[in-house]
Amino acid sequence: MKAIVYSETGEPSVLRLIEREAADPQAGEVRVRVVVSGVNPTDWKSRRGSRAGEPLAFADVVPNQDGAGVIDAVGEGVDGFAVGDRVWLALAAYERADGGTAQEFSIVPVERVYRLPTGASFDLGASLGVPAITAHRALTVVEGGPDRLAPGALAGKVVLVAGGAGAVGHAAIQLARWSGATVITTVSSAAKAALAAAAGAHHVVNYRESDAAAEIRRLAPAGVDIVVEVAPAQNAELNLSVIRNHGVIAVYANNGGDELTLDVRRHFSLNVRYQFLLLYTVGQAARDAAAADINAAIADGALPVGERSGLPLHRFDLAHTADAHATVEDGAVGKVLIEIALG
Template sequence: MRAAVIDRTGGPDVLRIADVPVPEPAAGEVLIRVACAGVNPADWKCREGYLSHFMHYSFPFVIGFDVSGIVEAVGSGVRGFAPGERVFAQTDAGAGKWGSYAEYVPVSQDSVVPIPDSLGFAEAAAVPTPALAAWTGLFDEGGLKPGQSVLVHGGAGAVGTFAVQLANAAGAAVAATCSAARRDELMALGCRLTIDYRGGDIAAAMQAWAPGGTDLVLDAVGCGTLPNGMALLRPGGILVAILTLVIGDNGPDAAEAARRGVRTALAFSRMPSGTRLREIASLLGTGRLRPPRIECLPLEDAGRALDLVQSGKAATKLVLQIAEPGNL
């Protein structure tokens, strides 16, 4: 099968398109014939070795955290999945197993979820990692409840757009930072306030919107791009940062939080992820949640896709088209 593989960690030059054996599903695994693979910041960080503290690479290694496709086969002990069924998942790449930049990928059955009828393969592949990160930050770490307020920093990114929608669906009041060009889009997704991060006064806007401080700040950007984020919180509020793994980005300062009487947390999605993804799929199926804008590229452009994401020049959510839908 064709796959985008690395033989060592490093920069763009270590990624190559190769022919590798089709993997067999182990016990408890579903073998997915890949239609599309979502492209995430975690993918280039995986290529460069940022995840070596969390996983063991076995080279050649296929990268890719998000997948959509059809069930090709199942391993022993798997129940509830049949060949030909449309599914999507967060792969086991974070556990050191092959990822989704390939024509086939085996995934733990506990991470595999049927695709809602309303979604195509490309849209489904754009969902798992960013939506799960948003869910983890808002609810698992942030404890967001109906009637509370939240500021999503980086509201126009993939994680941010899911966070805005999930918080709105949960009955929270949502503010978000974004560029002026994305304001109308985020307001349509449920924001009550948008703040231009390039020229707006975030502190003043939040003070006017939530005079006593907001309950939750979800930092979906990191790297110090939200100055004085803790000052935006009410006493006892929480700042949750999405784990970036970028060198030098150590997340919020717990000591400062203690001095201010607020809390902090780091968010990263945990495997297996199927339980949360099923809840997300339900929201997608009812139309209460929409995937981000996407652009499809062929597998051969995997390197360019990673470069666009790493440089911040991707204007939309990028998805690799591994197989044409009519060929599945």
């Protein structure tokens, strides 16, 4: 089979295409014939490491956490899945040498595998994983709940999604709207505004063309219940200006800086909660709950992808995985997918 591997950290050029035998799944594992692999910022960040040339935990690593395909073989003790099942994967490469989805066959623990609902495309399946589960977690940490999403679960809540044209922002808009929230999002351009609106945001604020805090307060006079935050250092003052009493700021990335300065007294007065979240260590129960709700949203038609739905798709083949990584690293708007095999 064909696989992409890297043996040291560095530029996209460290990724190389190799041929090797497909292994058999062990107990508690399944082998998936990958149809589409999804690329996320976490994938290129893992490939780069803290500096070029760092040694890895394994001799070779297959990149990419997300993907979708068909179960090809089942290991001993696996229940609930069979050969031929269509599935999507989450955290396939986490702490594994050969689990990543940038290859024709991926072997992963069964707990990282979720059934792909009938009618859902492999493109959609490969676009879930890190973005959608992260978005779900961000929307379920507000004081007083809910801890699960469903139609009506966020009724009466106001959700502010920072960077609504990104993959996590896109999923957060869709899941929040499906769950009944009023959704406001911030963007930096007219083109991104169009994408956020296509995703389903009720209100889109271009922070480069208006006083974002004033505009959000106009739209939500009582304040925002949940902020889905990608750039906490840059947006700290904005968030404090619009958050309501007992609101939560759910931080899933550090775009714009690693250090955050907060006005303690003003946050005290509003009982604000900062909730940091990292998918790798959030826990299996939280990931499973998110996947179940995500699949319910898919069944309701609430999580489409593609430009008409606010998430343009950029396609590469396996041999050009380095180009796919570079595209994500360069800040492409939308979802980068690698087509591995025919569906």
